[in-house]
Amino acid sequence: xxxxxxxxxxxxxxxxxxxxxxxxxxxxxxxxxxxxxxxxxxxxxxxxxxxxxxxxxxxxxxxxxxxxxxxxxxxxxxxxxxxxxxxxxxxxxxxxxxxxxxxxxxxxxxxxxxxxxxxxxxxxxxxxxxxxxxxxxxxxxxxxxxxxxxxxxxxxxxxxxxxxxxxxxxxxxxxxxxxxxxxxxxxxxxxxxxxxxxxxxxxxxxxxxxxxxxxxxxxxxxxxxxxxxxxxxxxxxxxxxxxxxxxxxxxxxxxxxxxxxxxxxxxxxxxxxxxxxxxxxxxxxxxxxxxxxxxxxxxxxxxxxxxxxxxxxxxxxxxxxxxxxxxxxxxxxxxxxxxxxxxxxxxxxxxxxxxxxxxxxxxxxxxxxxxxxxxxxxxxxxxxxxxxxxxxxxxxxxxxxxxxxxxxxxxxxxxxxxxxxxxxxxxxxxxxxxxxxxxxxxxxxxxxxxxxxxxxxxxxxxxxxxxxxxxxxxxxxxxxxxxxxxxxxxx
Numbered sequence: 001x002x003x004x005x006x007x008x009x010x011x012x013x014x015x016x017x018x019x020x021x022x023x024x025x026x027x028x029x030x031x032x033x034x035x036x037x038x039x040x041x042x043x044x045x046x047x048x049x050x051x052x053x054x055x056x057x058x059x060x061x062x063x064x065x066x067x068x069x070x071x072x073x074x075x076x077x078x079x080x081x082x083x084x085x086x087x088x089x090x091x092x093x094x095x096x097x098x099x100x101x102x103x104x105x106x107x108x109x110x111x112x113x114x115x116x117x118x119x120x121x122x123x124x125x126x127x128x129x130x131x132x133x134x135x136x137x138x139x140x141x142x143x144x145x146x147x148x149x150x151x152x153x154x155x156x157x158x159x160x161x162x163x164x165x166x167x168x169x170x171x172x173x174x175x176x177x178x179x180x181x182x183x184x185x186x187x188x189x190x191x192x193x194x195x196x197x198x199x200x201x202x203x204x205x206x207x208x209x210x211x212x213x214x215x216x217x218x219x220x221x222x223x224x225x226x227x228x229x230x231x232x233x234x235x236x237x238x239x240x241x242x243x244x245x246x247x248x249x250x251x252x253x254x255x256x257x258x259x260x261x262x263x264x265x266x267x268x269x270x271x272x273x274x275x276x277x278x279x280x281x282x283x284x285x286x287x288x289x290x291x292x293x294x295x296x297x298x299x300x301x302x303x304x305x306x307x308x309x310x311x312x313x314x315x316x317x318x319x320x321x322x323x324x325x326x327x328x329x330x331x332x333x334x335x336x337x338x339x340x341x342x343x344x345x346x347x348x349x350x351x352x353x354x355x356x357x358x359x360x361x362x363x364x365x366x367x368x369x370x371x372x373x374x375x376x377x378x379x380x381x382x383x384x385x386x387x388x389x390x391x392x393x394x395x396x397x398x399x400x401x402x403x404x405x406x407x408x409x410x411x412x413x414x415x416x417x418x419x420x421x422x423x424x425x426x427x428x429x430x431x432x433x434x435x436x437x438x439x440x441x442x443x444x445x446x447x448x449x450x451x452x453x454x455x456x457x458x459x460x461x462x463x464x465x466x467x468x469x470x471x472x473x474x475x476x477x478x479x480x481x482x483x484x485x486x487x488x489x490x491x
Contacts, residue, residue: 010038010212011458016444018042019235019250021221021264023050025196026420027256028203029428030435032462035213036206037436039445042250043213044237046220049477050207051200053258054394055281057312057320058295059085059092059194060424061136062119064099064187065297065308066404067107071115073407075122080407080426082126085135085192087429087459088202090470092135093193093490095163095313097295098173101183102378104306105299109145109185116143116187136190145185146170159291162491169294176289176379182298193295193312194425196392197488201473206462219246224253224267231416252444254435256420259395262344270413273401274421276345278334278354280393282368283484286385287317292491298378303330309374311382316486318388321371328371335403347395354393364390389483398423410434416442429457 018034020027023045031043043050058065061081063074085092101109124139136142144166154167154174163169166188173186207213216237222245223236233253237246255264259276293313300306307324314320322329336345368387376383399411399421409431411419418438420431439445474488 010036012038012445014039014445016040016251016439017249018252018254018439019044019233019248020254020256021235022256022258022260022420023047023215023217024053024256024258025051025056025199025425026258026422026428026431027254028200028207030254030256030420030432031213032203032206032210032459033429033432033436033457035210036459036461038212041213042216042248043207044216044219044221044235046218046240048217049200049480050203050215051196052481054279054396055320055322055392056196056425057193057281058097059136059192059426061085061191061426062116062142062189063407064097064112064116064119064189064191065310067112067299068302068404069407071118074115074119076407077424077426078119078122079126080424080430082123082133082135083429083457084194084426086132087457087462088199089135089463090202090465090467090490091195091198093195095193095292095294095491096166096169096188097191097297098170099187099189099297099299100177100378101299102181102306103183105183106301107299109183109187112187113145116189119143136192141166141190143187143189145187148179148184151179151184151186159289159293161291163292168292172289172291172293173296176381177296178378178380181378188294191295193490195474195488195490196425197474197478197483198470198490199425200477201470201488202462202465204477205465205469205473206459209461209464221264221267224264226268226414233416252416252418252439252442254418254420259347259397260344261397261419261421262338262342265343265413265419268414268417270343272343272411272413272419273338273399274343274345275335275337275398275401275403276347276395277336277398277403278331278347278351278393278395279329280331280367280391281329282321282371282391283387283389283487284319284321284368284372284385285317285388285484286319286382288384289381290315290317296379300324309378311375311379313491314486315489315491316484318484318486319385320392320487321368321375323371323374325374328367328374337401351395355395359390359393367391392483396423397421412438416444
């Protein structure tokens with residue numbers, strides 16, 4: 001492996017030393033954003049590799065999986081998703097999502113249309129302003145509605161290996177869904193997939209090639225305190241393997257610890273209201289039905305037995321499953337809040353054990369089979385799917401006190417200290433941009449950093465890795481984490 005810096009031109013030069021604590025989606029993206037510009041950046045991650053947090057499977061280009069959030073959040077997510085797809089094209093799985101409402105649902109398909117039309121108009125505006133924003137298809141095709149009469153002729157057709165038109169994406173749905181159980185019309189929307197393993201691979205490959213990005217894995221932050229002038233920080237880390245401690249000084253620190261962000265706030269005696277939710281997705285194998293499958297979402301009331309059912313396809317007959325019920329993706333006592341005494345919400349020990357150690361085999365089977373059954377309510381033949389791997393799981397932070405918040409990025413407190421508080425992966429770039437602006441306000445970098453071409457997302461090294469290199473590294477990461485290599489592939 002060639003670990004030498006790639007030949008590219010850094011845009012900025014500054015003596016400022018920046019530390020990012022946490023190598024998840026937020027921390028890794030911010031590290032790449034700053035290091036690509038030429039800033040001296042250290043990324044500290046307590047685990048052995050990057051981006052190993054809560055499950056993710058799509059861009060959220062418009063927030064169409066969340067009926068409960070505001071139109072404003074949906075429009076923010078649309079823009080953030082477009083930016084993410086432009087920066088990380090190799091981790092995007094180009095396939096649409098079908099949104100369907102079961103007959104048991106209180107809503108009507110027509111209720112979705114006003115928001116979808118707003119999103120289409122906004123996408124059209126974004127593409128009109130900048131043609132490079134056209135990354136999720138033609139604006140006119142952002143969403144399409146299909147009646148039962150539209151679907152009926154597709155029943156009995158062979159699922160194509162690759163889709164050539166919109167109707168090709170509907171064939172698998174038409175053949176396997178109990179059409180009598182859902183309301184029409186259904187919606188086909190350009191919500192593309194997003195691979196956590198491929199994103200981790202892209203970040204790892206780029207950081208290995210960026211001379212001014214210093215990655216410290218297997219390092220846990222055990223202490224942090226302000227320097228005498230309160231314009232910088234002392235950080236003490238402990239090596240997970242040797243137990244040795246290391247002390248370092250930085251001018252600016254970014255807390256990107258995800259659900260553990262409150263632990264850093266507590267070290268600084270900084271108050272912050274936040275929530276943490278433990279969630280899981282499940283991996284099933286259904287090898288007899290391959291081809292051009294869209295993602296399929298059956299809406300439902302969150303937290304009830306009829307909560308949303310979500311089927312996310314991967315190559316070779318693998319599927320990732322969500323069910324927004326207490327017996328599948330959600331957990332009783334899995335949503336907790338910070339307190340007056342601590343900025344860190346306290347998850348029950350049983351959840352921490354799952355995160356830090358492993359799931360009991362009986363629970364893996366029980367919840368995965370439950371998720372298969374949840375999907376089989378609407379796709380009866382899916383009942384033959386089998387348990388394929390341990391769950392994809394983790395704890396998701398939600399800043400503030402609104403459990404429905406999905407569009408969030410960053411907050412600031414002490415001088416030279418920022419928190420990256422993203423809920424969705426696509427918000428990471430906005431967090432990086434906001435912190436870049438704060439670095440200018442703190443006079444740690446020049447104001448020119450906010451003018452073209454600096455303010456545009458400059459990722460030449462991150463985008464230099466070939467699909468072949470990304471796939472190879474993504475497969476390695478999947479296998480190291482004991483998941484099927486197919487989850488690291490795009491169609």
